[in-house]
Amino acid sequence: MVRQVTWLCAILIVTQSGALLADNSLPNLEFNGFGTLGVVHSDEQNADFINDPFASQGAGYSHDWSAEVDSCLGLQATLHLTPKLSSVVQVVSEKRYDGSYAPEIEWANVQYDITPNLSFRVGRMVQSSFMASEHRKVNYATPWVRPPQEVYRLMPVANFDGVDMRYRYPVGETTNELQLNFGGGSVDYSTGSIDASDSWGVSHRTHWGDATLFASYGELKVSADELSQFFDVYRLFGLPGEQLASRYEVDGKRTSLLSLGLGYDPGSWFVMGEWARSSSPSLLGESEGAYMTLGYRVAEWTPYVGVARAKVTSNTSEPGLNAALYPSPFAEGAQLLNGMLNELLSSGIQQESITVGARWDFRPGMALTAQYDHIDMRSGTSGGLINQQPEFTPGGRINLFSLSLDFVF
Numbered sequence: 056m057v058r059q060v061t062w063l064c065a066i067l068i069v070t071q072s073g074a075l076l077a078d079n080s081l082p083n084l085e086f087n088g089f090g091t092l093g094v095v096h097s098d099e100q101n102a103d104f105i106n107d108p109f110a111s112q113g114a115g116y117s118h119d120w121s122a123e124v125d126s127c128l129g130l131q132a133t134l135h136l137t138p139k140l141s142s143v144v145q146v147v148s149e150k151r152y153d154g155s156y157a158p159e160i161e162w163a164n165v166q167y168d169i170t171p172n173l174s175f176r177v178g179r180m181v182q183s184s185f186m187a188s189e190h191r192k193v194n195y196a197t198p199w200v201r202p203p204q205e206v207y208r209l210m211p212v213a214n215f216d217g218v219d220m221r222y223r224y225p226v227g228e229t230t231n232e233l234q235l236n237f238g239g240g241s242v243d244y245s246t247g248s249i250d251a252s253d254s255w256g257v258s259h260r261t262h263w264g265d266a267t268l269f270a271s272y273g274e275l276k277v278s279a280d281e282l283s284q285f286f287d288v289y290r291l292f293g294l295p296g297e298q299l300a301s302r303y304e305v306d307g308k309r310t311s312l313l314s315l316g317l318g319y320d321p322g323s324w325f326v327m328g329e330w331a332r333s334s335s336p337s338l339l340g341e342s343e344g345a346y347m348t349l350g351y352r353v354a355e356w357t358p359y360v361g362v363a364r365a366k367v368t369s370n371t372s373e374p375g376l377n378a379a380l381y382p383s384p385f386a387e388g389a390q391l392l393n394g395m396l397n398e399l400l401s402s403g404i405q406q407e408s409i410t411v412g413a414r415w416d417f418r419p420g421m422a423l424t425a426q427y428d429h430i431d432m433r434s435g436t437s438g439g440l441i442n443q444q445p446e447f448t449p450g451g452r453i454n455l456f457s458l459s460l461d462f463v464f
């Protein structure tokens with residue numbers, strides 16, 4: 056039960072509330088924070104394991120032991136202006152694509168509680184795509200060193216600037232929360248940015264005794280300058296190139312994400328799992344991911360074990376342009392484009408993993424977690440590894456050992 060309380064406290068750090076202090080004094084300003092000091096070792100020396108899909112370095116090739124994969128620091132300020140009006144700003148510093156630790160704004164919004172059960176927010180928030188979306192960077196609030204990549208990397212653009220509505224209501228023995236949001240966001244990486252526009256989502260969470268049920272569905276339009284330029288080159292090859300560009304281009308096409316989650320936590324043990332499916336009539340294709348984690352609490356210790364799987368259900372190869380139809384040097388250009396297109400189509404994560412770990416809550420607000428991951432990259436894929444060297448062989452197996460100190464204050 057102690058572990059349940061500490062998790063709840065951590066989750067409250069990254070959620071907003073119109074609750075007042077006991078003396079009801081307003082306005083009131085609160086400061087909180089969280090962080091992780093972690094190191095990761097990978098036995099794959101010819102590629103890097105990363106947590107952030109837009110990172111430039113990780114564990115394996117760049118660093119034998121990397122402190123950049125999971126380490127972060129977050130600070131949050133919450134201002135209660137009136138009994139119904141509050142605002143929150145959360146800033147997170149972690150290793151960025153450019154090698155710096157420049158802080159970024161994770162949350163920046165204003166909330167108005169129309170009633171105790173109905174609230175609206177406007178500003179920067181996080182998509183409620185998965186069970187742990189809103190506190191995914193607060194590792195202290197989750198049982199793992201990092202959320203399972205097989206599911207949580209299906210939505211790389213997590214932040215959005217827009218509006219959000221939450222409605223809480225009871226039904227019989229259950230408590231429920233319905234959330235709706237609309238907006239757009241972007242994320243930078245080493246050679247450009249990915250933009251998500253006209254995004255909307257709906258999620259529903261039900262608590263029934265010790266059980267939690269979660270469901271979410273959302274859509275968004277994704278665009279990336281590099282991909283637009285890539286398919287513009289395809290169009291230079293006439294009608295065949297135009298047809299390929301129209302089939303695989305990303306801009307202007309909607310991507311959908313459906314996820315379902317289930318958790319059961321009676322106190323002495325817990326089990327949780329999620330399934331998600333991403334679909335787009337473009338280069339992004341269709342992907343599925345799922346995981347299940349089982350843990351048992353013994354005093355301050357929580358050993359756990361988990362399994363996960365990710366697969367791409369759409370085509371991962373394309374014949375592309377017929378190079379024989381073009382004279383040199385266009386024939387060589389067509390072959391180069393086809394190779395790049397197939398590399399992009401096969402870049403989705405396809406892997407199975409087994410996770411074993413243990414967490415030690417050695418003092419209030421602090422926990423030390425050790426985790427071992429065995430990842431089997433299937434179908435000759437790279438499993439999301441970056442900085443692949445000529446000696447790297449896709450489709451192999453890697454072993455990870457992670458150690459992290461998580462804290463909240």
